Amino acid sequence: MIGRRLTGIDAARGVALLGMMATHIFSLYNEQTGEPSWTGLVFSGRSSALFAVVAGIGLALLTGGSQPRSGRALSADRRGIAMRALIIALVGLTLGGLDTSIAVILFHYGVLFLLALPFVGMRVPKLALWAGGWLLLSPAVAYLVRPWIYTHVSPATLGSNIGWEAFLEPGTLAADVFFTGFYPVFQWLSYLLIGLLIGRLKLAELTVQAGLVAAGIVAAAGAKFLSYYLLLEQGGLDAILDTNSGRIWPLARMMEVNLAGVEQTGSWWWLAVSGPHSGTPLDLLHTAGTSAAVVGVCLLLTRARPNLLLPLSAAGAMTLTLYSLHVWVMSVTDASPTPPEPVLLFWLSAIAAAGIGIGFLKLGSRGPLELVTHGASQLVRQGSRTGT
Template sequence: MHTKSAPRRLTGIDAARGVALFGMMSTHILPLYAPGTIEATWTALLFSGRASGLFAVVAGIGLALLTGGRSPHRDRLLAADRTGIAVRAVIIALIGLVLGGVETNIAIILFHYGVLFLLALPFTGLRVRPLAVWAAGWVLLAPVAAHLLRPVVTGTVVPPSLGGNPLFEHFLVPQTLAADVFLTGYYPVLQWLGFLLVGMVIGRLDLSRLGVQAGLLAAGVVAAVGARLVSAQLLGPGGGLAALVATPEGSRYPLEAMLDVGLTGVDQSGSWWWLAVSAPHSGTTLDLVHVAGSAAAVVALCLLLTRRFPSALLPLSAPGAMTLTLYSLHVCVMSWTDQLVPLPDPLQLFWLQAVAAVAIGILFQRVHSRGPLELLTSGAANAAREGRAEVRR
């Protein structure tokens, strides 16, 4: 019975990863504001901030499953797991640095992804309850720490951010690289570790049980909706939005419109009211709770839909099983299409890439193979893991 449930569970998780992939692709290709207006498009309303957050939460689920699922590994087995994860993290970060050299407007997540894997290593031996305490505490306190640290960092580190994706040469300016990756960049690792910890909590549950899947869906919806409602109350009747618009930074932007799309580029300092927003990429507690809740709901829904029929979400789960390869390919394709004159129609470009990703994913599944970059990372990670296990014996 157990051997039958595992593939189904993983199929649902792959499908959720596929949702994240296509959501991120849509935000890279399609406009986030309606042309000629400051109104958010459906792409922004659905996927801005949520797609990349879902990617990170599912990464946390993967880490939990790699390290024993409901019963986390111990001692030599855990040490071997951690060695494999560290090697995987380094390779993913290196791929991110290579892609950073590609001419593109995309904020590439892979270097940060690798750093997050390394930071998650100390938590891989925890059971669900202590892990849940850490996740809750991190989501609550990390945004406060970031709010206090950002002004200090921006005042002492010159420049305080990279102004683009991390590159190999940025290791020559380690202070700026660290400031950008942990605090001032597009995916601030200080707050984003909360997504991985939430994912690890989910991965420690018995995800094959119907009650767990249904409970995860309900909890995710409540968290996502509740965070938005609390933020709306604080910003509206609470007076938070008026206070932010009155700040020098808030007065420079159409802030109310940006709350639906994202606060990238906005200096969220000078007022504690910034912590009341739940806008995409704001990195506040309410943003983290909303995105993590949305991610939990998507994962649960995918698990429920693939419960009886593992291939029910094949157009999502097949590409979701090789997101590292397809994401990297997408970045390269976008770098090429951005140079075309005239620029291709965004909607046509999205569907061409989406259909190609589905076709490639299904093809690799049919020949029982993983993507090239997945083979590279898993092969190196497994070799390191087995080597560590042999040494420990």
Template sequence: MQKKPVARRLTGIDAARGVALFGMMSTHVLPLYAPGTTDATWTALLFSGRASGLFAVVAGIGLALLTGGRSPHRDRPLTADRRGIAVRAVVIALLGLLLGGVETNIAIILFHYGVLFLVALPFTGLRARGLAAWAAGWLLLAPVAAHLLRPIVTAGVTPPTVGGNPMFEHFLVPQTLAADIFLTGYYPVLQWLGFILVGMAIGRLDLARLGVQLALLGTGVVAAVGARFVSAQLLGPAGGMAALLQTPDGRRYPLEAMLDVGLAGVDRSGSWWWLAVSAPHSGTPLDLAHVAGCAAALIAVCLLLTRRFPRALLPLSAPGSMTLTLYSLHICVMSWADQLVPLPDPVPLLWLQIAAAVALGILLQRLDARGPLELLASGAAAAAREGRADVRR
């Protein structure tokens, strides 16, 4: 009797992971600004910041499920879980470093993803309430810490970022690599750990229950809409936008247009009002709360839609069960496509990749097989998890 709800729950979570995968692919392939304008495209309005944040939240749910779900493991089982997660993290990080050597202008998330797994290890024994408290505090305070630390790190570390994706050679400048990964890069671990903690708190809930799914939906919508409303009030009537437009980078960039797409390249250290924005990848409390709320609401929708019909979202859940393989293939395809002359039309290029991902996901599911990189990561994790226990025996 217990098996059916678990299968439904995982199908919904896989579907959410599929949405994250296709959302990230869309932002990598399609333009984020309408050609010749500063108007955000529908791709930016839907997916910029939200897709990668959803990916991290679902990763947190996976960590919670790996460590006992509603009843977190203790003692030796938890130690074994942590050992397996650490090895999984190393495999993912190494893959990220390998892909970092591929010629692409995509900000690859995998190395940061592996580091996030490692940083989350101390939290894997907590229950839902403890994780929820840590997540709320982290979403609120980590951006403040980043705002204070970023100018210090930028002044003290030369250069303060790796200037692209992390690669093996960047270990020769460990201070720059650490600054980039934790604070100054595209996916700063200091703030992004909040997404992992939110996902872990969600993963500790009884996600098969209708009441929990509806509560998750309501909470997510309130957080997402509330964060945007508060940001609009602070930037508008409270005078925040006027203050930001007086900063050096506020005068240099089309700031109001960029709030819908992202603030990449903007120096946000000149004013505390930067913490009032909710722009994608701004890493502010309101940005993190908005993205986490959107992720929670979408996960709830996927769980509700697959509640009675686990295969209802098969075009999403099948590729969502092998995102490590499909994401890596996508990076390689885009590296190849970006070198073609002339450049291919982005719309058919995106849809061809989505169609191939869906077909491959469904095919492997029918064959009861896993993606090759998923098999590698889970196999290494399982060996690490069970190896020491076998030695003790």
């Protein structure tokens, strides 16, 4: 049953990969009307959140699944995760040096893995309290901290991907990574904690799989409904539009697609927003809910037939390699004087991802970057067990 469970988890990771590819390839807004595109409405914010939630599930599975390890075994797990974090961050820094419009997420993932280390030994009740509390309170703390950052840190954000040169501005780098950048890890730790919580459940059980779907749908829909009520019925939107950002940005459209880069200051009503990449409690709850539902659906579909979603699960088993390859390809196409049609580029990318994944699966091999990451992690784990 473990193998079947992992097939479903890999499939969910594959869904996240394809969703992120779609947001990178297709425009998030209609170029003629300026209205949000179908891609922006469906995938923006949700795909990257799913990627992070499944990463948390992966950490849970690495550390014992429903029976978290303790003692020396847990210490070995933590060393292995720390090594994974280092390699992922290094890959992210390398990709950050490419000329691309993609907001590369891997350096942030490395930081998130390190931040998750204190939580990987927790059982479900304690982990649930931490996950729920972090989801609710971290956006409020971020709201209080950001005005100080905008006043005392110059520049307050890098305005680009994180490359090696970013370390020349440590204050800006820290502000960008934790609070002001595209993926503020202070709030995004919520996704890792929720993923850890899901991974601590008995994912092979039918009731758990169906429960993830039901709970995810309720959370996602409830977050949107509550945001709608607070903003439109209680006057929150008017208060937000009266802030500096409300006067500058077309927030009505951006709230449907992407609020990254918008300075959310001047009104506590910002915390009632549920728009993608706003980092508010309702945004985190909505995207965590859609992520849980996708994971549940993938587990249900692969329950009786583990290879039913093979193109997705094969690609999802080597997302570090495929994501890195995708970023490189996009940097090349972005620089091309005649870039390919988005529809053609997406389907070529999707077919290539599935084909490469299936090829490595049939060879019984991990992806190149997964092989390096796994090998380095195992070396650290073995060293910790032998005391070297």
